[in-house]
Amino acid sequence: MTRNLYQAAGTEGLAPLDAALGLPAEHYSMEVRRLVAEHSARASFDEVVELVSRHTGAHVPKRQIEELTVRAAQDFDAFYENVLREPEATNDLMILSSTVRASRCATPTCVRRRSAPPRRRRAGSRRG
Numbered sequence: 001m002t003r004n005l006y007q008a009a010g011t012e013g014l015a016p017l018d019a020a021l022g023l024p025a026e027h028y029s030m031e032v033r034r035l036v037a038e039h040s041a042r043a044s045f046d047e048v049v050e051l052v053s054r055h056t057g058a059h060v061p062k063r064q065i066e067e068l069t070v071r072a073a074q075d076f077d078a079f080y081e082n083v084l085r086e087p088e089a090t091n092d093l094m095i096l097s098s099t100v101r102a103s104r105c106a107t108p109t110c111v112r113r114r115s116a117p118p119r120r121r122r123a124g125s126r127r128g
Helices: 016-021 030-040 045-056 062-073 076-083 108-115
Strands: none
Touching: 030 045, 030 062, 045 062
């Protein structure tokens, strides 16, 4: 993709296609910013520097990791203000259904079956 950058001496450049695509004004991509935000909550900034470099090949210095983390957390409260709402005043029921194939049986019979030693077949018996 070819992108044009319009600039003049002493002014900041203007890239109209970047704005149309919703690209961030900063240097780092959305994926790098996402990695930094997710992993800085769990690990030290030094570990995040190594992780980002290992996963993306991008070199992001520790100071920029710290700044990206602060920017990622700025809208935290605003996000939850918009998500959490008062319950609706309705008498309608919402019925959910799900299928879990990998669930284990927790009844006493199933527990006994799982803890019992495996049955051995008799010599000469056929499976079938």
